[in-house]
Amino acid sequence: MRRRLVERELTEEGPRKSGSARGKRRTVTVNLAESPMSWLHSRGHLEDRLFDAGERLRADYERAQLGANVTMRWDPVRVRSTGETGLHASERQIAAKLRFDAALAEAGKGLEDILWRVVCAGEGLPEAEKSLGWPARSGKLVLRLALDRVADFYRII
Known part of the structure; x- marks a missing residue:
């Protein structure tokens, strides 16, 4: 994965608003290409099993082409099936x-929202919590519960 590093200026309250003079100036380097899942995993907030479950779910989401599409497909036409399963595309x-649908069903009602937002859409935990109307810092726990159920579904040990 390519890295896209940018410098962000922070204050005690978070990102600095333009024209704001409060607080000390601090900058941090942020990788914009890093997914929320890999961020959590690299900092020890998700075990390998939960990270692998999230990656399997995201892979199925992408293989099923459930994301936004353009109106015209420019993929080359393939005549032969290259899949090892012998299935057509x-x-x-x-x-x-x-x-994907079965994995979300296994996670259960209420947990599928955080799974889709963080794992598939690449939304950060604070944004997902805010859009779902959850208290701050509750998303990580709920995401771990959901990923544990998805790991059971995919039989990841």
Whole structure:
């Protein structure tokens, strides 16, 4: 994964607003290309099992092509199936969609929102908590519960 490093100026309250003179000036380097899942994993907030479950869920989300698409597809036309399973491309896409839906169902009602936002959409935990109307710092615990159920679904030990 490519790194996109930028410098951000912070205050005690968070990112500095333009024209604000309060607080000490501090800068940090932020990697914009890093996903929220890899950020949590690299800092010890997610075990390997939970990280692997999130990556499997995201892979199924992408294989099923559930993200936003453009109106025109510019992919090259492939005649032969290159998949090791012998499935046609559309069959692989349908299988990934079925696995994705089943994994979200295994996580259960209320947990699928945080899974989709953080794992699939790449939304940060603070943004996900705010948009879901949850208290600050509650998302990490709920995300861990959801990923544990998804890991059980994918049979990750």
